[in-house]
Amino acid sequence: MTPFRARHGLTGLCALAIAAFAAMAFGASPAAAKPARIVSLNMCTDELVLRLAPPEHIASITWLSRDPRNANMAEAARAIPVNHGLVEQVLASRPDLVIAGAYTTRATVALLKRVGMPVREFGVPRNIAEMRAQIAEMAALLGEEERGAALVSDIDARLAVLAAKRPTERRRAIVLRPNGFTVGRGSLVDEILTLAGLDNIAAGLGIDSYGQIALETVALGGAQMLILNDTPGGQPSLAHEVLHHPLIERLRERLKLVALPSRLWTCAGPSVLDAIELLARAAEEDR
Template identity: 45%
Template structure:
């Protein structure tokens, strides 16, 4: 009995302290901003990117204004004495490499391509923040929305193309392609062999003549990059198209809000099925 008690005391004495929740978390990536706000306690958040306050890009722009903003510069990040920095795969390499060299804990997030990868990323960030239960809650919310989106799937799948400024589209191997399928749409860019983001000339778009053309909302400031999306030829296609407008904030980052984009797309798909 005494031997077992001494052994237990020795284990307790030699065991390290339980991992504490990080208390000064800095995000230097727009998508990480939104995950951080959804999962962390407010007092854990030291700073978010300035993009988190942009209502056209962020679903939590109002909440973001409660936290200091940064522009992803290493000298800004260090000022907050972070015990965790959330970055993205395409975040400035100079910043992330420097932060790692000086011993700051950096968690780099990749761009999910499937719903399963989105859920895995939420669990990853939740674990890093010590907020596993909150991550589980967000995932359950997503699963419920996914089931509603999958309910009553139609047999006829209209074709679709996402068309962005400068003639960019979204193909296979992307989360947006996954969401198009969830909405009951065939992504013609993926069928054409385009992977992730790629250029689709206007002439090719006219030739493809999709049932649904997916664009973003008009921008306040005119720009040459957006004029292609408003080209008159798109309104005189070989056959009528259904136009679906999806705000970038709904699917530029992975999370529960992307199912709002799916709802918009499902409505467009239903309208396209009624066209002669």
């Protein structure tokens, strides 16, 4: 038994059965210019699919996208069937396109590829330019280039308005996420802060992408704004305890605390502009 089969409990007969089922599913309908039965296995790809594809062409999205605390398209998602990232659910949907994230549902993606299903994986954009490119790539994949172009055009228009209002004086800011993580250079969040007219302290400390930071550093780093990752109505967890530490409350006396809903900057899409606008308003009020 191969390591893959051993890990997933698949016998040769089971793998052949899945392959046969996949062949029947794809043989059931002729190839079309636009995919007519799309399955998404990642919350961030869900959002782009929901924004770009007609609802009748979406066979299923992840169950996560129906949660308004974490997803930006929860209302639209309620009208679409959901999956939990299982191979059986994907096969039952009889998709002609499966879209996945580069770091999620790895076992499912590997098996779907093994049996010949058309799977397209999308990575995590590190900046606005990559975000634009990903939207265009998704739109082309779905045969919805006009919708994609309109979405990118709206993003560019909002960025232009923000650039025209951006002050020359930057407020010093730092992001604090669950488990004491912050965001430094080479990340989309770092660019979000820059476009909002803020100076990211973590980038100046040499932190690349994501890294942990001590609360003492937060307290003594000279920040004027502390941006907290916020999930309204979320379940209590040890990871989030650091965001409610007494020291954070004391910091309110000398710097501005901004709660930024996690759904606005978890996925790279139009909601990122909402995050930038929220931070820009907070910086202007503090100024």
